[in-house]
Amino acid sequence: MSEETAPDQAQVKALRQVSTIWLVPVIALAIGIWMLVQYMVSKGPEVSLMLNTAEGIEAGKTEIRALNVRVGVVTDVRLNKDYSAIVATAQLEKDAERMLKDDTLFWVVKPRIGKEGISGLDTLLSGAYIQLQPGRSEEKKTSFTVLEVPPVAPPDTKGLRLMLYHNEAGKLGVGDPVLYEGFTVGRVEKVTFDAQQKRANYQLFIFEPYNSLIRKRTRFWLTSGVDLQMSAEGFNLKIGSIESLITGGVSFRVPRGNDPGKLITEDMTRFRLYDNLKEARERFFDEYLEYVMLFDESVRGLSAGAPVEYRGIQIGTVRQVPLEMPKALEGFSNKQIPVLVRIELGRVYPTLEPGQLARIKAQLEQEFQAGLRASLKTGNLLTGALLVDMEIHPDEVMPNIQRYGEYDIFPTKAGGFAEIQKQISAVLNKVNEMPVEDTLLTLNRSLRASQRTLQATEKMANELAVLLARKETQAIPGEIRESLQQIQSTLNGFGPDGAPYRNLEQAIHRFERVMAELQPVLRQMNEKPNSLIFSGEKAKDPIPVGRKQFEGQQ
Incomplete structure (x- = not known):
């Protein structure tokens, strides 16, 4: 087969271009990193809050507010290691970091009925929240103890803080008024107890400009709503203000007529707390x-x-x-x-x-x-x-x-009364030493002898009347007869029908009644010498004795 008739062969080359499909995960990763960075940058500080109870606090729901603006939320609520308190973790916003200072305060806002009225009613529907009060200190802090009650005054409030001490606790409570001449010039901020010195400490805050009233020799004493004192000077009733009538409080001033001393300008100066104004006055005299x-x-x-x-x-x-x-x-x-x-x-x-x-x-x-x-x-x-x-x-x-x-x-x-008692006792002793009974017996014998004499005189007058009635007596010369008649008239005057006899008889009866009435008095004086001053049992009235009965006794 010739070269002209051979088939063509494919040439393979490596592809260097990246597919666009990989852009999607890359972009997602970049967005995630950017969001993480933004979250880390915008994330605020995390604070630890110590509470006595978790009532009304829920993780993820309870807000942290400052001036009613949400600045964070509680993220976790748990018990501490020894189960003595509640530790709540709160995540704050970035802007809230500048509020966290050494003197920053936290407290739970919930419905309260306190000394100053009713507060926190808006939390009935929205639920409780934690209020944050920014601090002014230079030192930063992330762990705080939540107050049980709202603070009396913010850290930047102008005024003077004082410390009172007393041997007993429970005399004052947080929020009780501090009074000057009945006017509220401050509040009780804190109550603590020193176990070593065994004293209760009460921290006061005096608002400006009333802090100028605090002097070196100022005295503080407890004020109750009603003060009733009964002494040698009589009754003394004092009624304070309506607030002190309900809750009590503490009052202060420099005792009148004394040098007030220098002005107190240093915070936490210690003063003693007295139980009442009288004790404050008395303890003022140290010499x-x-x-x-x-x-x-x-x-x-x-x-x-x-x-x-x-x-x-x-x-x-x-x-x-x-x-x-x-x-x-x-x-x-x-x-x-x-x-x-x-x-x-x-x-x-x-x-x-x-x-x-x-x-x-x-x-x-x-x-x-x-x-x-x-x-x-x-x-x-x-x-x-x-x-x-x-x-x-x-x-x-x-x-x-x-x-x-x-x-x-x-x-x-x-004393004067004791002297009078001694003098009266001396008089009564002298009366008791008098022979009253012997005198009464002698007087009774004299009265009986007088009665016998009068009876003999009466008998003689009767015999003389019989003698004069005889014929022999009438034959006596008229002069003698007249003389005898005059004698008879004189004797008749001393007879029972004569005025002297009747007067004497009446005097004797009166004297006997006086003696009968005097005998119970003398008997009571012998038994109870002080009966002339103090009341005693009254003696029974003597029963008069008739004339015939009296003569029959003779």
């Missing part, structure tokens, strides 16, 4: 002298806190009634009751110089020598409350006992 007063009379009505006065001016306070007796003086045989008092020098001297305390004590010793004595005095007749009153008695002698345990003795004198 005092303590004495023991020994009273021989009853101290019923005298209580701790009663005033110690000098001519109506309070110079101290009763601290303990009664004071614990030393073992050497224990027992009912000791008639004196010890009472511990404080002479508070701040009430008399506005400022005390170093060494003045000892000088004042020496002056009091001289006053004791001059007759300064303390006595119990009724402060309120309605309540029976007593107070301690001081007065100068120059005739008084210093007591032999100068010390009572570790305290000096303040000389005392029986």
Whole structure:
């Protein structure tokens, strides 16, 4: 076969062109990478929130809001490792990252009925959400504790934060008002308890411009809605504001008449919290002298806190009634009751110089020598409350006992009422010592002798009348007869029908009635000497005795 007649052969070459079908997965991959980058770039921070309870919190539904604008959502809710709290994880938007500072606050918004009214009603339909309050600090933070109640004031609010301490917890609650002369100038922000010092701490926030009222010597005390005090000064009723009437609160001011001190501008300055205004006033007097007063009379009505006065001016306070007796003086045989008092020098001297305390004590010793004595005095007749009153008695002698345990003795004198009781008792003792019964017996014998004399006179007058009626007597000369008739008339005047006899008989009967009425009184005085002051059983009225019955007894 010739070359001209041979068949043609195909030539195979490699194809270098890529098919367009592969563009689809490439583009999809690029879009995915771009979306991932956009998600990573736009993704906000993730925060961890610690809660006491997960009530109303749902993963994927509960929103995080700032000024009612959604800035994130809760993505996970779980228990912590020791099951003591709830840990919620929230995903925030990118723009919310600048809000997360060290002082950022979170709290759950839900329906509440609190001290300031009803709040969170809009969450009845939409559900609870977590409110975010942006912080102002420079330090960033991603783990927070959710507050149980909304904060009193934002971190950037102008004002002053103070710390009060008290030995007992439960005195104040978050949101309670801080009052100045009845006007709300702040709120209680936080309540904590220091386990080491065993004290409750109450953090207050005083709004500007009222923070200028806080001075170094400011005193804080608890305010209740109704304050009723009953003391030697009488009844004292105070009613606070409507809010304090429902929830209570805390009040403050500088005690009147005292130097307020410098202005407090530093946050978290500590002050003591007193139970009431009276305690705040009393504790203001830090300089005092303590004495023991020994009273021989009853101290019923005298209580701790009663005033110690000098001519109506309070110079101290009763601290303990009664004071614990030393073992050497224990027992009912000791008639004196010890009472511990404080002479508070701040009430008399506005400022005390170093060494003045000892000088004042020496002056009091001289006053004791001059007759300064303390006595119990009724402060309120309605309540029976007593107070301690001081007065100068120059005739008084210093007591032999100068010390009572570790305290000096303040000389005392029986009070006015006790003195009256002693005087009445002395009078009654003298009356009891009088021979009243012997006197009555002698008087009765004298009355019986007088009656016998009158009866003899009556008999003589009757015999003389018989004698004059005889003929022999009538024969006597007329002059003698007239004389006898005059004598008879005179004797007849002393007879039963005569006025002297009747007057004497009436006087005797009256005297017997007086004696009969006096005998129960004397008997009651012997049995109960104080019956002239205090009420007793009334003696029965004496029953008059008839004349004939009286003569029959004779």
